[in-house]
Amino acid sequence: MAIKFGLVGYGTIAPFYLKAIEKNPNTLLLAVCDTDESKKAEIEKKGFHYLRDYKELISNEDIDAIIIAAPNYLHSKITIAALKAGKHVICEKPMATNAKDASEMVKTAKKEKKALFVAFHCRFNEQVLKMKSKNKDIVGFRAVNFENILDHCNSNNPWYLNKKLSGGGCIIDNGINFIDVLYEFIQPLTFVKSEILDEREGIEVKAKLFFKQGELELDWNSSKEVKKIVLISENNDEYQINFLDKENDESIGSHMFHEYENLLEYFLTCLKNTNCYGERGLYIQQIIDKIYSL
Ligand SMILES: NC(=O)c1ccc[n+]([C@@H]2O[C@H](COP(=O)([O-])OP(=O)(O)OC[C@H]3O[C@@H](n4cnc5c(N)ncnc54)[C@H](O)[C@@H]3O)[C@@H](O)[C@H]2O)c1
Numbered sequence: 001m002a003i004k005f006g007l008v009g010y011g012t013i014a015p016f017y018l019k020a021i022e023k024n025p026n027t028l029l030l031a032v033c034d035t036d037e038s039k040k041a042e043i044e045k046k047g048f049h050y051l052r053d054y055k056e057l058i059s060n061e062d063i064d065a066i067i068i069a070a071p072n073y074l075h076s077k078i079t080i081a082a083l084k085a086g087k088h089v090i091c092e093k094p095m096a097t098n099a100k101d102a103s104e105m106v107k108t109a110k111k112e113k114k115a116l117f118v119a120f121h122c123r124f125n126e127q128v129l130k131m132k133s134k135n136k137d138i139v140g141f142r143a144v145n146f147e148n149i150l151d152h153c154n155s156n157n158p159w160y161l162n163k164k165l166s167g168g169g170c171i172i173d174n175g176i177n178f179i180d181v182l183y184e185f186i187q188p189l190t191f192v193k194s195e196i197l198d199e200r201e202g203i204e205v206k207a208k209l210f211f212k213q214g215e216l217e218l219d220w221n222s223s224k225e226v227k228k229i230v231l232i233s234e235n236n237d238e239y240q241i242n243f244l245d246k247e248n249d250e251s252i253g254s255h256m257f258h259e260y261e262n263l264l265e266y267f268l269t270c271l272k273n274t275n276c277y278g279e280r281g282l283y284i285q286q287i288i289d290k291i292y293s294l
Contacts, residue, residue: 009070076101095281097167118281120180124262140232141214146222169203
């Protein structure tokens, strides 16, 4: 029987979930919740039940799992409420705005014995999966994640540029996805120091993160989207992962459609194994806390 989902937050990332759920024969989206009532008509036109309050969504007995695609500061509150209501959860990255909240989420998932999965979509890129299957011993890396935040942030979602609501800038937003990917190949990842190269109103816009094993460059104000990781093996062989569908991809984010399809399929396996309580999300969040604290 299909797993029935409810979605909280009908914003920029929502279409990727809608498409992935539609394509997967084992999943169904029943209802969508967004506090912005101007989205009601579009949601209903697509055939989903519209709700304004997430509490109504998580109390719907027909729903098995909740996807949380709301602003970052709401992740922990809504996740914990959904788990307590007996729902499995896919929570968008970052898991929370700090590791203390993320830890509460893990504790609740374990107590309620419900799956909690943090949606680090880059890990599900075909290039990453292909590289994983090569089973190489990776010891180092160089990585670049450049985008223009204004490509998915405008006057409708100013929360991205408010540290209290987002938790930070390019480090917690884009850095977190790449740290998660790098962790697939190198464990443990040893953080050394960061350099903030540009900061606006308390939010880092450009940064360089130094790990014992390599450097990660981040830019939230780039004219061109660049998402690349070069992995270096023990024998000094280099393997490049380019996350974009093609060089100079005009349609920003198009590669994310297949990533979310793979991510959803993975979540279904988490439901079968029921040993997925958000620990990976917490681990990555702890690295982010450390980066911000130094
Ligand atoms: N935009 C991207 O490219 C992208 C990529 C990966 C992950 N994410 C993550 O997805 C999450 C959402 O990002 P986004 O870019 O879609 O944001 P967004 O601002 O475009 O959309 C968020 C939606 O949540 C709604 N919302 C706000 N408070 C709510 C509440 N209390 N209950 C229900 N709905 C509420 C807003 O009205 C809005 O429609 C973030 O955690 C972000 O880090 C975004």
